[in-house]
Amino acid sequence: MLNERSLSVTQDCGDCPIRHRAVCARCESDELDRLEEIKYYRKFEAGQTVIWSGDKMDFVGSVVSGIATLTQTMEDGRTQMVGLLLPSDFVGRPGRSTAAYDVVATTDLVMCCFRKSPFEELMGRTPHIAQRLLEMTLDELDAAREWMLVLGRKTAREKIASLLSIIARRDATLHLKSGGGGPLTFDLPLTREAMADYLGLTLETVSRQISALKKDGVITLEGKRHVTVPDMERLLEEAGDDADGGMFA
Amino acid sequence: MLNERSLSVTQDCGDCPIRHRAVCARCESDELDRLEEIKYYRKFEAGQTVIWSGDKMDFVGSVVSGIATLTQTMEDGRTQMVGLLLPSDFVGRPGRSTAAYDVVATTDLVMCCFRKSPFEELMGRTPHIAQRLLEMTLDELDAAREWMLVLGRKTAREKIASLLSIIARRDATLHLKSGGGGPLTFDLPLTREAMADYLGLTLETVSRQISALKKDGVITLEGKRHVTVPDMERLLEEAGDDADGGMFA
DNA sequence: CGCACAGTTGAATGAGCTCAATACTTGTGG
DNA sequence: CCACAAGTATTGAGCTCATTCAACTGTGCG
Structure with missing residues (x-):
């Protein structure tokens, strides 16, 4: 097998x-x-x-x-x-x-x-x-x-924003990108369904909320998986985290 | 202070x-x-x-x-x-x-x-x-x-049943009660609000679901905090866990 | 081409939330 | 002793957000 x-x-x-x-x-x-x-x-x-x-x-x-x-x-x-x-x-x-x-x-x-x-x-x-x-x-x-906290208390939009923040942060540390205010870019390593399983949502809701964040200018998409975050602070606000955060790790 | x-x-x-x-x-x-x-x-x-x-x-x-x-x-x-x-x-x-x-x-x-x-x-x-x-x-x-899993995927009723199962199991190991099929009895160490914070619910939903489990005979209440579980298997089913479970610890 | 898979979008439904009223208990002070 | 306030819990009514069910698009592959 x-x-x-x-x-x-x-x-x-x-x-x-x-x-x-x-x-x-x-x-x-x-x-x-x-x-x-x-x-x-x-x-x-x-x-x-x-x-x-x-x-x-x-x-x-x-x-x-x-x-x-x-x-x-x-x-x-x-x-x-x-x-x-x-x-x-x-x-x-x-x-x-x-x-x-x-x-x-x-x-x-x-x-x-x-x-x-x-x-x-x-x-x-x-x-x-x-x-x-x-x-x-x-x-x-x-x-x-x-x-x-994400699973128990955050809304669907906040959950998506939280997941994107985490992937962005991790990608930044892995590839040693500038932490400055510039735009951040990365690939989603998960399908919509895997994201849903991570966040306790359905894949339809994941898709809808990603579309919503795109429409609102929080992120940009090229293809289905490549994400650009023009303003990381904004994404963190959407995640419900303290904007000046980063005291987690 | x-x-x-x-x-x-x-x-x-x-x-x-x-x-x-x-x-x-x-x-x-x-x-x-x-x-x-x-x-x-x-x-x-x-x-x-x-x-x-x-x-x-x-x-x-x-x-x-x-x-x-x-x-x-x-x-x-x-x-x-x-x-x-x-x-x-x-x-x-x-x-x-x-x-x-x-x-x-x-x-x-x-x-x-x-x-x-x-x-x-x-x-x-x-x-x-x-x-x-x-x-x-x-x-x-x-x-x-x-x-x-509880926070991300279970319903309110399953969440309450899961919490009760865990408290019951822990209370049993702590006080060395018989694990047999007999009725099990314990006190809730948490307020409704604390349970809600544990389960990612509101305190009203916690109260409603406890009432529902009581009405359906899954549990009995004396006062607000003292719980009797006539049939532990039944409670585990309500929790969405495998009924013959206990493979967790 | 036809099929499988990933993803998007729409409409209707419903589970849990919000807001609100009520009840019960406990402790405090007149 | 009762009045009152504060804390805990229950219950109802209406609403909302996420789910469900469904149709549809696009892409890659045998």
Whole structure:
């Protein structure tokens, strides 16, 4: 079923694009050597499922490139995204043997994986890994709580504006763009349906609100996915966040 | 402003009711001794604010008894609860100096506190503390993601049923009641307004849905706060969870 | 071409919100 | 003791925003 391909090249950790942000960020070179021994890459195509909720999960790993989603589904099919996994994000939980959520690649995806038991064993001997994992988990918890406010209290328009702000901000930090008042540009990595699942909306409402923000000049669209934000302050106001904000991360 | 009273008695960690579930759960007796040296108790009355979002936070700690809430507020006053803190839960984030959320005592509250820097220093030397904190943070992240499904995709009735299920389950584990099919009984530790803030609803909708569940025989009420659940399976169905569920924790 | 998929837009519906009235409890002060 | 205010909860009526259901467009692919 899985059309997964192994990477022929094994990348050197020293050249890894997520070296200083992933779970290995704090490792010294000798610790990195030990991780390097047990790592392996896995590649997934856009749309492929990395793992199903409830399945046995015998590995953990980091997203190296591409984007994946964490989703929960009710029996009647309602689904809610509970995490958006970007490069450097960690997948899997040490100490748990089955996956709690569906993990799906929304773009082509490369992961740096470790079999669970060697990783857990290594983590027990390497405080730098556990420290970094704690830090990352606390950050994720903060992000989850931020999203609880979005899901529970914001209007559809504010939800869309919030999502666009987050993608814009993240894109800016990833590509080191100027934070100045200039126009900001990025691609939406999600379909309308995925955005709806993220925001607790229907895809029709997502489409309508994006159209509305376009009509009101808050954003400009080229094609369906390429977004330009002429005034970031304005977008943040629409999101219901404090305009001079940015105290989140 | 704060009408806080210090506890005259300092409890021995050996007798502590949260000894094996709090952040200190994995500590050996010598590690516990070092924690005991730097701990101090703080007591808050129902309704008191423990700390305001944005304020300097120079301590961390565990809830020993009572209940507190973590809430986020938008400029226009809309508020969303993002955490419910029960005995053994941890408050504060090592490595961050200001509070990210409002923390409010909803019942009389006792906390076991540590000044932040001694605690961080001790944590650096005591892997058992960091390990336990990681475990607890991962659990909280799972709980937050469960709530994202509730907030994003469930109906008002399902939201209320979900909240009642969680309180019932927690109360059962806390008081070691029979898990059998018998009727279950507990007190609501939250006002209708607090429930609304938890569930992303208005307090009127909370009141209406509780009345509806009562009318339909899913629950019985004595007074406004004391709930009886004759059939837990039924309540779980109403919550939209798998009836034979319990695979969460 | 024909089909699948992503997206947009319209019209009607409804779940939950807003506004408002009422009731019950608790504590305070004359 | 009662009057009164404040806090909590319930219930009703009308409205609104997001959903549902549906039609339609555009694009890529076998």
